[in-house]
Each structure stands twice: as C-alpha cells, then as structure tokens.
Amino acid sequence: VNVVAILQEFWESKQKQKAVFPSEGTVVYESLSSLGPPFVSYVTLPGGSCFGNFQNCLSRAEARRDAAKVALINSLFNELPCRRITKDFIMESVREAVSSTSGNFKDADDPSTSIGAYHYMLESNIGKTMLEFQELMIIFQLLHWNGSLKALRETKCSRQEVISYYSQYSLDERMRSHMALDWITKEQESPGIISQELQVALRELEEARKAGQELRFYKEKKEILSLALSQIYSDQVTSSSQDDQMGLALHGYH
The missing domain is CATH 1.10.287 (Helix Hairpins)
Structure with missing residues (x-):
C-alpha cells in the first residue's frame, strides 16, 4: 500500500470538495539531515497539523512512509462525526477542562477566565473539525508560551478582544x-x-x-x-x- 500517495489523494479530494482550510496548501514532507539511521521525517498537512514517524526507521523513505501513515490515520479520524465541534462536544470538552484544572464549571460563562475563554473559542468555531480548531488554538498556545497573552492582559485587553483579534490571522x-x-x-x-x-x-x-x-x-x-x-x-x-x-x-x- 502506497500510504504517501493515499494521503496525497485524500487531501486533493478535500481540496476539490472545497472542504479544506483557509490557509490551504499541499502535503509537505521534511526530513531531518542525518548521516545514518534512525531517520526522522515530518509531514505537515493543509492547515498546519504536523506528524512524524514514531518508529525507528533505517531509511529516509521508510521514515517518510511511517510519518504519512500517522498523518493519514489522524486525517481519517478527523472526519468522524465525534471530531466535529457540536454543542454536546463543547459541554464534554468544558467538563474535561474543568476537571483537569480543578476549576469551576461556572467559569465557563466568564470569558475572563481560562475555562471561559476556551468555552468562548469552542462556541466561536462550532461546526468545524478539531484539526481546523487546532489551527487557531496553536496561535494561542504560542502566545501563552511566548508571554504575549500576559502582556496583553496587562494592557487591560479582554480575552474576548484578544481571541477576536487573533482569530483573523493564521500562523505565518x-x-x-x-x-x-x-x-x-x-x-x-x-x-x-x-x-x-x-x-x-x-x-x-x-x-x-x-x-x-x-x-x-x-x-x-x-x-x-x-x-x-x-x-x-x-x-x-x-x-x-x-x-x-x-x-x-x-x-x-x-
């Protein structure tokens, strides 16, 4: 089975259906330079999601195939109804977020809290798949890691204002x-x-x-x-x- 070709055909068919990301592109492979095994390969999908080979691969071609296999499994999984953001999905996700952070479920209605901001972002992206939502989430993960979100809060910007502003942009x-x-x-x-x-x-x-x-x-x-x-x-x-x-x-x- 040529998993590299299958992955390419999968995303080409989505492009024809116009069911691709706003920042659509092609499937892109990247191999880390290495004098010998194990070799590492990454594959980036339209929208920016990235996967790599998780097995020890003795050739670059094998690493590329393994990365494509991981990406294909995730691409197909993303098509399942359970991966689309719905009202039920949002409620379950918020419950999980509350339990994992020892937060309060009442915070979900307050956008000034982390739980509330997450709830607001999910509500703003209802109908999208998780891979599509992830493209927006990655920006906020990086802004948090970078310290930019904290700096924006100190300027009295509300979380809703920050989310609305950065939702217009892609990571470029x-x-x-x-x-x-x-x-x-x-x-x-x-x-x-x-x-x-x-x-x-x-x-x-x-x-x-x-x-x-x-x-x-x-x-x-x-x-x-x-x-x-x-x-x-x-x-x-x-x-x-x-x-x-x-x-x-x-x-x-x-």
Whole structure:
C-alpha cells in the first residue's frame, strides 16, 4: 500500500470538495539531515497539523512512509462525526477542562477566565473539525508560551478582544518573526534563555513524535527559537565585521 500517495489523494479530494482550510496548501514532507539511521521525517498537512514517524526507521523513505501513515490515520479520524465541534462536544470538552484544572464549571460563562475563554473559542468555531480548531488554538498556545497573552492582559485587553483579534490571522512567517523578536528581547534580559528553551522544545518534539502525537506546537517553538538564535548570530557577525572595517579604516587613517 502506497500510504504517501493515499494521503496525497485524500487531501486533493478535500481540496476539490472545497472542504479544506483557509490557509490551504499541499502535503509537505521534511526530513531531518542525518548521516545514518534512525531517520526522522515530518509531514505537515493543509492547515498546519504536523506528524512524524514514531518508529525507528533505517531509511529516509521508510521514515517518510511511517510519518504519512500517522498523518493519514489522524486525517481519517478527523472526519468522524465525534471530531466535529457540536454543542454536546463543547459541554464534554468544558467538563474535561474543568476537571483537569480543578476549576469551576461556572467559569465557563466568564470569558475572563481560562475555562471561559476556551468555552468562548469552542462556541466561536462550532461546526468545524478539531484539526481546523487546532489551527487557531496553536496561535494561542504560542502566545501563552511566548508571554504575549500576559502582556496583553496587562494592557487591560479582554480575552474576548484578544481571541477576536487573533482569530483573523493564521500562523505565518510574519507572526513567527514577531515572536522571534520577543525572544531576542528576553535573551538580552536573561542571556542563555533561548538555548535553554530550544533544548526543552527539541526534547518535547522528540518525545511527542515517538508517542505518535500531533507535533505542530513543539515544532513551531523550535522554528521560532532557531530563528531568534540565527538573527542574534547574524547581528553579532555584522557587528564584528563593522568593527573590523572600522579598525582597518582607523589604521589606514593613522
């Protein structure tokens, strides 16, 4: 069975039915550079959900097939009625959120609370599948991790205002660049914090991949932190080069 071709055909058929994501695209594969096994491959679906091979693979082709298999299973599972956001689904999800956070069910009607904000987001996306909802959720997960949500709360923005604002956007290069700039600022305040966070993100990504979980949150963290590090390195090289040029100019002047 050519699972790579089946996955591609599945998403092409959804595209023809116009049942794809607003930020639709193609199925994209990415293989980590490695001199030898085990090889690692990621597959990103239209909408941004990401999966990887969870088995130890002896070739890049095998890793790609394994990643495609995990992605196909999740794509098919997402089509089930139980994965579509309905009133019953929302009530059950809120109950689970309350029990897992030791919260209060009354908080569900208060958007200023975490439970209330989650309830509001689910209500705003009724009729969508969980993979579609996940595309919005990933932005808020990253904003929370980044510290941006806390900063917005300090400016007296309500959770509803923040949700309404960011619901208009998809996670793109511009948003990643803004988040990378935030981490560059953090690095200036606490040297070494980016490297520490990157190590955590890489460990989380590997653990989630081996467990067959959806990987986008961990992968986006890795991309944002790597972008911040490369920018810092680029600035240092540029600064060093300018210092060298200034030194040569002064030497020539003397």
